[in-house]
Amino acid sequence: MDTCFYCEKNEKLDSLMIPIVELEYSNVYLNRDQKHKGRCIVALKQHKTEYFQLDSTQNAGFFAEVTTVAKALQNLFNPGKINYATFGDLVPHLHVHVVPKYVDGLQWGAPFDDSVPKQLCSEAEYQRLVQQIEKEIENLRQ
Amino acid sequence: MDTCFYCEKNEKLDSLMIPIVELEYSNVYLNRDQKHKGRCIVALKQHKTEYFQLDSTQNAGFFAEVTTVAKALQNLFNPGKINYATFGDLVPHLHVHVVPKYVDGLQWGAPFDDSVPKQLCSEAEYQRLVQQIEKEIENLRQ
Numbered sequence: 023m024d025t026c027f028y029c030e031k032n033e034k035l036d037s038l039m040i041p042i043v044e045l046e047y048s049n050v051y052l053n054r055d056q057k058h059k060g061r062c063i064v065a066l067k068q069h070k071t072e073y074f075q076l077d078s079t080q081n082a083g084f085f086a087e088v089t090t091v092a093k094a095l096q097n098l099f100n101p102g103k104i105n106y107a108t109f110g111d112l113v114p115h116l117h118v119h120v121v122p123k124y125v126d127g128l129q130w131g132a133p134f135d136d137s138v139p140k141q142l143c144s145e146a147e148y149q150r151l152v153q154q155i156e157k158e159i160e161n162l163r164q
Numbered sequence: 165m166d167t168c169f170y171c172e173k174n175e176k177l178d179s180l181m182i183p184i185v186e187l188e189y190s191n192v193y194l195n196r197d198q199k200h201k202g203r204c205i206v207a208l209k210q211h212k213t214e215y216f217q218l219d220s221t222q223n224a225g226f227f228a229e230v231t232t233v234a235k236a237l238q239n240l241f242n243p244g245k246i247n248y249a250t251f252g253d254l255v256p257h258l259h260v261h262v263v264p265k266y267v268d269g270l271q272w273g274a275p276f277d278d279s280v281p282k283q284l285c286s287e288a289e290y291q292r293l294v295q296q297i298e299k300e301i302e303n304l305r306q
Contacts (some may be wrong), residue, residue, distance in 0.1 A: 072246060074235035081197045081231055082224030085215070089223055093216035103256055104214060107249040111265050111273045113244055123253050135275060145262070 028065045039063055040148055043156045050159065051090055053119075057133060057141035059111040060095040060122040060157065062087045065100040071114035073087050086136035088118050095122050102127075105134055170207045170257040181205055182290055185298045189225040192233055192301065194294050195261075198274060199283035202237040202264040204297065206230045213256035230260050236300035237264050244269075248274055 027034040028049075028128070035092050038106030039051035042062065053061040066076075066084055073081055092104045121134045129135065170191075181193035184204065195203040206216075208226055215223055234246045243264030250260050263276045271277065285293070288295040 071293060073231040074244050078228060085223060085227040086220060087217040092214060105251050109247050109275050115234045120202045133277060
């Protein structure tokens with residue numbers, strides 16, 4: 023099997039995202055590029071590459087967790103719409119980009135993409151975001 | 165409420181997609197633009213705009229149907245990876261673009277997008293695709 027950074031949790035993963043919380047089916051990460059404020063990645067814990075490789079319990083559980091993350095982002099940042107995407111042609115380990123979009127903000131009305139410069143944050147700002155999102159997810163799961 | 169073509173099933177919808185089958189939670193459509201062979205849209209029947217507006221049964225049921233459609237496309241067309249996206253900033257009625265990607269084919273390794281010309285088919289070809297996909301979904305649901 024090719025190296026998979028979602029499995030290895032190596033420096034490639036660290037360069038792209040920061041762990042927020044481990045849930046039952048998924049690991050939730052904050053995307054380091056925060057040009058869409060609150061953008062997260064929800065990665066299945068298991069190495070599977072298509073949703074039809076999961077059984078119905080895993081599939082439902084994973085998407086329930088994606089949905090909880092989206093709700094947390096809605097509560098915290100009040101986007102106009104949340105976008106969700108599983109691409110992964112070259113990184114096939116199942117993961118969903120959960121991308122808050124803001125009315126009349128960046129790429130509003132178009133698919134989000136990474137063709138514009140990254141917007142990185144200070145480590146303090148990352149930690150503040152991670153803690154906010156983790157706490158909101160925890161509240162929603164109680 | 166603004167006009168919603170997924171609710172109205174009007175000529176705007178007809179210009180973009182062709183009905184394949186109605187499932188319990190979703191309507192499945194063939195995308196008229198077939199530059200990614202087999203591209204479908206799975207639209208929630210109800211008018212909801214974020215997944216956290218669904219209860220857990222609806223959420224699980226909807227994503228199970230998305231997954232069945234993906235499996236049907238895999239069986240029929242053998243893509244290298246399937247991409248899944250819910251955008252909808254301007255058309256917020258929940259729908260997933262299910263987009264087969266082919267190794268070294270169009271936009272392989274990049275997010276799919278519609279910046280390249282549409283690839284339309286003859287009505288006969290559309291009907292053949294619709295029938296193939298409908299039959300495969302039916303087989304998978306038995």
